[in-house]
Structure formats: C-alpha cells, structure tokens
Amino acid sequence: MTDNLSCKVLICGGGPSGLAAALMFQARGWRDIVVVERRPTPDQFERSKAFNYQLDGRGQRLLNELGIGPETLEQFGLPNDHFTLTNFLADGKVKVVQPPILVPDRKTPYWMTRNRLLAMLHQYIETTNTEGAIRLLYGHSFEGLEQADDGRLVAQIRSEDDAVLRYEPELLLGCDGLRSRVREALARLADDPDAFDMLQFPSPSTGLTYKVLNLPPQFPVRTDPKGVHDHAMAYAFISNYSAPDEKLALFALPVASAEDPRTINIILKPEHKFWQLGSAEEVTAYLKEGFPQLAIDELVPEEEMADFAALKPGRFPAPQYTRRIHSEFDQGRQQALLIGDAAHAFPPDLGLGVNSALEDLFELNQALNAASDNVAEASADYAKARVPESEALVQLVRRVHPYQYNQDPLRLKLWMMRFVFQLGLHKLSRGLVEMPGFMLSQKHLMPFTEMWRRFQRGNYTVMGLGVASGLLLGRLLLG
Ligand SMILES: Cc1cc2nc3c(=O)[nH]c(=O)nc-3n(C[C@H](O)[C@H](O)[C@H](O)COP(=O)(O)OP(=O)(O)OC[C@H]3O[C@@H](n4cnc5c(N)ncnc54)[C@H](O)[C@@H]3O)c2cc1C
Incomplete structure (x- = not known):
C-alpha cells in the first residue's frame, strides 16, 4: 500500500495545451484527469503574455473533434477571412493595404487573444465536465519527479498553502511551457539526460524584445477623426523617427469584439533607444514626439503608462526543440510525454506556436485511436512521429519570414x-x-x-x- 494519489493522467500546466489535453482525454471517456496550474485562478490576466493568436486550421482540427466549432470560435474570436492594414503615417497620410499573403482556399483562421482562448477552453471544461472526470487544481505547481526503488514514478505537486501532493499517474503530460520543469525532471531520471536538452538554432528574430501597450477599443487619429473604429481591421502607426535605433511602429491586430482594448505590440531590437526609457514620463514624451498623429496623453491613462513602463520586456526565444519527448517507467505501466512549448518553441513569426501545440494533441489522440487506448503503444508512436515534425518546424521558422518585424x-x-x-x-x-x-x-x-x-x-x-x-x-x- 502507498499513500500516493493515483490518477489516470496528470497534466502539468493549464495553458492552451494543458486545458485542451484535459478536454481531449475526457472526450475519450477517460476519468481521473488532474490538471495542475500554478496561476492562482483561471482568469488571472498575464500582462506579459497578452498575445493575439491566430487559431488556424491546424489548431482547429483538435478543437473541432472536441465539439468546439465555428459557433464557439466566433463567440471568442474573430474570423480572419481577409487582412486589411490601415497605416497612419506621422505626416498625416493614410495608406490602406491588402497584402497578397493569404492562401485563398485556407480554412478560416480566428484571431483570438490568449486570454480569450484560455477562457474558451476553461468554460468548455466547466460545461462538459458534468461527471467530474477533470479536476482543475489552480494555485498548484509541479515541483519534481522521483522514482521509487521498485521503479514507480511519483510526481510532487505543491499547493498554494504549501501542502505537497504526491501523484502516481498512468500518464504524465508536460504541458508546462518553454521552461518546462517536467522536461528537466525527466532528464534527471533518464539514462541519456542530454537527449532532453532543447537544441537551439539561430534566427534573425531571436532576441527581439517586446511589450504590449493597451489602447482604448476605438479612438480618433489627429488627421483622421474616424481613426481606429473597426475592431476587425489591423492598424499601424508609423513614427517620424528615422534613425535605426529610434524609429518604431505601433501595430494593433484585429480583436474579437468592439469592446476589447486595442493591444499594441512593440517589437524592437534589445539595443533600441525605446528600451532605455525608464519612467512613464519618459515613455510618454518619446511617444508624443514620435507620433504627432496620436494624442498619447488622452489615449493612455497614467496608470496604464506606469504599468507599461514598469513591465520587463519579453524576449523572442531561439527556435528550439528536444529530441526526446517520451519516457516510460515501472516496466511500461507509466508513461510521460512532452506537449507544446515544453517540446518545441520559437519566435511567433509564423503564428504556429499554439497551433502546433494543439496539433501535438490531435496526433496523440490519433495514436490513442490506433492503439485502442493502449497508452504505452500510443506514447511511443506519438513520440516517433512528432520529433521529426518539431525539427522541420524549427527549421521553417528560422527561414520563412524572420524579418517581418522590420529589424533589418x-x-x-x-x-x-x-x-x-x-x-x-x-x-x-x-x-x-x-x-x-x-x-x-x-x-x-x-x-x-x-x-x-x-x-x-x-x-x-x-x-x-x-x-x-x-x-x-x-x-x-x-x-
Ligand atoms: C511574444 C510571443 C508571441 C506569440 N505569439 C503567438 C502567435 O501569434 N501565435 C501562436 O500560435 N503562438 C504564439 N506564441 C507562442 C504561444 O504562446 C505558445 O506556443 C503557446 O502558449 C504554447 O502553449 P503551451 O500550453 O504549450 O505552453 P504555455 O502557454 O507556456 O502554458 C504553460 C502553462 O503551464 C503553467 N506552468 C508552468 N510551469 C508550471 C509548473 N511548474 N507547475 C504548474 N504550472 C506550470 C504556466 O503558468 C502556463 O499556464 C507567442 C509567444 C510569444 C513569446
């Protein structure tokens, strides 16, 4: 007998891949699905991760199988069937462009902020989890793994009030992102720990730094009273700075609803002058001088500017993947797999991060179908098929469109x-x-x-x- 808790599957990380994984196992009829997520609540807003995803056909394949179709996607996101960009230049000119970059017959993707994607998945769990198959443990962190003398794998989870839970899952899923502790812990237990190292490759967009500034849902532009008025439209504001280390543009991607704030992505080289500005007053002065077309003082409340100035810029990671995403324990009775950013990560050049994470799960689902739910067989098949895919994806991201941020x-x-x-x-x-x-x-x-x-x-x-x-x-x- 042991005091450890048993469960069918322990999912570490309740981000996009963790929540989607829980739904996928539930749809297979599995029970005892536990998700541990270190954020204290599902709706905690992570300012540094205010990304606007484009959920494409690849990501939608799994969601569609789970019953999340166009109706739900439209409730939380915005269909992107055409891309129109309105450029407001500093000299007052306005240029509207429709770059010919979209494949005409592609499946309609949806713009969806990370917040909305997480809210959609969470709400779907709440409505479908009527039999209590899924347990969501927010405020709980995965801490590490240990292997008992008899080979059994035990995962340690720490709760907010410092209690330690010890789980012995049949399947352990590392959905805990780029700095995955599950991956680290599996490496420590492996005969060949180096196989779990993230292999990093250079890319021209690696190291670019970014912050997100929130502007109101609609606002006038000095030279165009209509200004930003259509939530389905993308806007760009071009500054009058011309020196390479001074010039910048503010981009607002389409958002799902006319009430949503316009999140402005600022993506620049780390040595750019903008990142040397310390206080909110300095940032305001810089933007006022560079963007005469915008009434910065009126658009950005003092509190928002103070938050923005205090935020540490994020950094685009190098394209990377690990060669090993699977381990088995206790003579094949327990399996561990890595999913999403824990297995492969890259700069957002192609918008494939969240989509490839959901595709990992789609393929795992297929492997489980083929193996009639034999977890050991499906895990091995999944790993064999996915690692070459990650490697190819990483090479694509390095080369396809890494200069889109105008860093060169x-x-x-x-x-x-x-x-x-x-x-x-x-x-x-x-x-x-x-x-x-x-x-x-x-x-x-x-x-x-x-x-x-x-x-x-x-x-x-x-x-x-x-x-x-x-x-x-x-x-x-x-x-
Ligand atoms: C600037 C930027 C822009 C991006 N833009 C796009 C885009 O446009 N399109 C796109 O497809 N992708 C984009 N991505 C990538 C995308 O965000 C990731 O690929 C995606 O979030 C991966 O999902 P995930 O669930 O695997 O990992 P994550 O989203 O990282 O989720 C991991 C979860 O695990 C939790 N966690 C971590 N450690 C622990 C622990 N020890 N215990 C418990 N919980 C833990 C975290 O709190 C988090 O909720 C972008 C990334 C960056 C950095």
Missing part, C-alpha cells in the same frame, strides 16, 4: 521582392514552381516535414532561375 529594413525589402517574384513564378508555372514559404505555412493539413522539403525545393528553383536569368542577361548585354 533592407532584408525585409529583399524578402518582399523575392516573395512577389516567387508568387508570380508559381502562378505563371501553374504550380510547377513552389509557392513562397509564407503561403505554404498556411496549409494546415500539410505535415511540417513535407512543408520543409517543398520550401527548400522552392528556394533551389528560385535561386536556379535567378542565376540562369542573370547569365542570360549578361550574354545579351555583352552581345
């Missing part, structure tokens, strides 16, 4: 020229030349390994054609 304006211009050139070739050749990688990345049913192969093939073709036309031009010019 020349590179961004070259990227755009090349995009237009390749898209033209793709259309002219009726698909013989591959479409640009940014469009490929919207193909939600395509495995990342195939996408990576096709992206490389497209690159070689464009380079080959570039060299061939250069030679031809040279010949013509030289007679």
Whole structure:
C-alpha cells in the first residue's frame, strides 16, 4: 500500500495545451484527469503574455473533434477571412493595404487573444465536465519527479498553502511551457539526460524584445477623426523617427469584439533607444514626439503608462526543440510525454506556436485511436512521429519570414521582392514552381516535414532561375 494519489493522467500546466489535453482525454471517456496550474485562478490576466493568436486550421482540427466549432470560435474570436492594414503615417497620410499573403482556399483562421482562448477552453471544461472526470487544481505547481526503488514514478505537486501532493499517474503530460520543469525532471531520471536538452538554432528574430501597450477599443487619429473604429481591421502607426535605433511602429491586430482594448505590440531590437526609457514620463514624451498623429496623453491613462513602463520586456526565444519527448517507467505501466512549448518553441513569426501545440494533441489522440487506448503503444508512436515534425518546424521558422518585424529594413525589402517574384513564378508555372514559404505555412493539413522539403525545393528553383536569368542577361548585354 502507498499513500500516493493515483490518477489516470496528470497534466502539468493549464495553458492552451494543458486545458485542451484535459478536454481531449475526457472526450475519450477517460476519468481521473488532474490538471495542475500554478496561476492562482483561471482568469488571472498575464500582462506579459497578452498575445493575439491566430487559431488556424491546424489548431482547429483538435478543437473541432472536441465539439468546439465555428459557433464557439466566433463567440471568442474573430474570423480572419481577409487582412486589411490601415497605416497612419506621422505626416498625416493614410495608406490602406491588402497584402497578397493569404492562401485563398485556407480554412478560416480566428484571431483570438490568449486570454480569450484560455477562457474558451476553461468554460468548455466547466460545461462538459458534468461527471467530474477533470479536476482543475489552480494555485498548484509541479515541483519534481522521483522514482521509487521498485521503479514507480511519483510526481510532487505543491499547493498554494504549501501542502505537497504526491501523484502516481498512468500518464504524465508536460504541458508546462518553454521552461518546462517536467522536461528537466525527466532528464534527471533518464539514462541519456542530454537527449532532453532543447537544441537551439539561430534566427534573425531571436532576441527581439517586446511589450504590449493597451489602447482604448476605438479612438480618433489627429488627421483622421474616424481613426481606429473597426475592431476587425489591423492598424499601424508609423513614427517620424528615422534613425535605426529610434524609429518604431505601433501595430494593433484585429480583436474579437468592439469592446476589447486595442493591444499594441512593440517589437524592437534589445539595443533600441525605446528600451532605455525608464519612467512613464519618459515613455510618454518619446511617444508624443514620435507620433504627432496620436494624442498619447488622452489615449493612455497614467496608470496604464506606469504599468507599461514598469513591465520587463519579453524576449523572442531561439527556435528550439528536444529530441526526446517520451519516457516510460515501472516496466511500461507509466508513461510521460512532452506537449507544446515544453517540446518545441520559437519566435511567433509564423503564428504556429499554439497551433502546433494543439496539433501535438490531435496526433496523440490519433495514436490513442490506433492503439485502442493502449497508452504505452500510443506514447511511443506519438513520440516517433512528432520529433521529426518539431525539427522541420524549427527549421521553417528560422527561414520563412524572420524579418517581418522590420529589424533589418533592407532584408525585409529583399524578402518582399523575392516573395512577389516567387508568387508570380508559381502562378505563371501553374504550380510547377513552389509557392513562397509564407503561403505554404498556411496549409494546415500539410505535415511540417513535407512543408520543409517543398520550401527548400522552392528556394533551389528560385535561386536556379535567378542565376540562369542573370547569365542570360549578361550574354545579351555583352552581345
Ligand atoms: C511574444 C510571443 C508571441 C506569440 N505569439 C503567438 C502567435 O501569434 N501565435 C501562436 O500560435 N503562438 C504564439 N506564441 C507562442 C504561444 O504562446 C505558445 O506556443 C503557446 O502558449 C504554447 O502553449 P503551451 O500550453 O504549450 O505552453 P504555455 O502557454 O507556456 O502554458 C504553460 C502553462 O503551464 C503553467 N506552468 C508552468 N510551469 C508550471 C509548473 N511548474 N507547475 C504548474 N504550472 C506550470 C504556466 O503558468 C502556463 O499556464 C507567442 C509567444 C510569444 C513569446
């Protein structure tokens, strides 16, 4: 006999992948599903994570299987069937653009803030968990793992009032994000701990720093009284600063409702002057000088500016993944798996973080279907299939669109020229030349390994054609 608590599955982390995992197991008819989340309450607003996700077809596959369809998605998010960007320039000009970057036949994605996504998943648990299959333990942290002499795996969970719970799950899921303690703990117990290391790869967007500023849902712009008036529209404000370490733009992505604040992403190099500003007064003065088109004093209440100034900027991580995402214990009676950011993470260039996390779960569900709920067999199959996918995804994120933040304006211009050139070739050749990688990345049913192969093939073709036309031009010019 043991005093340890038993459960079918222990999910560490109640972020997007943890909550979706709980719903997935419940839909399989499993019971004794425990989720531990260190945030004290489900609705705690994490200012530093005020991201606006685009939930695409890849992420929707699992949600649809769980019964979360367009109706619910529209309640919490905003369908993105076209992308219009209104640019307000510092000299008063207004430019509206519709960049040709969307694949026409893609499944409609939804803009959804992290807060709303978590609220949607949490609410869905509340309404479907009528038989108490899921236990949500907020204010509880995963602390570590130990292996008993007889091989059994025990997870230690600490509650807010410092009690320690010891669980012996049949399946342990690490859904605890990039700095996963589950991954660390599994590495400590493994014969080859290095296999759990996150392999990091350089990318031009790694290390960019960001903060989010909240503006009112609607507001006038000095040169355009209508200003920001449509919550389904994206807006950009361009400053009058021209020096590379001074200039900046403020971006407001579409939001789900006309009552939602417009969250402004500020993404800059770490050495940018904006990050040297200390106090709220300094930030206000900098924005007032750079953005004559905005009445900054009226738009940002003192309290919001003080919060913003005090916030530590976040940093885009390097694209990374771990080669090992599975361990088994107690002669195969217990399994442990890593899901989502605990297994692979990258800068948000392609908006695939949350979608690939949900795809991990979709694939785990498929593996469980194929193995008729044999957890050991499904876990091994899942790991075998997902690691090459993570590796390919990491390589794609490094190369497809890392200059989109305008951190290197020349590179961004070259990227755009090349995009237009390749898209033209793709259309002219009726698909013989591959479409640009940014469009490929919207193909939600395509495995990342195939996408990576096709992206490389497209690159070689464009380079080959570039060299061939250069030679031809040279010949013509030289007679
Ligand atoms: C600036 C930025 C912008 C982004 N934008 C996008 C985007 O546009 N589109 C997109 O798809 N992705 C984006 N991402 C990535 C996306 O946020 C992640 O891929 C996604 O959140 C992964 O979900 P997850 O559930 O695996 O991990 P997380 O979201 O990190 O959730 C982990 C959860 O575990 C909890 N936790 C951690 N440790 C413990 C512990 N020891 N015990 C208990 N609980 C614990 C945390 O509190 C958290 O709730 C962005 C990321 C960044 C940094």
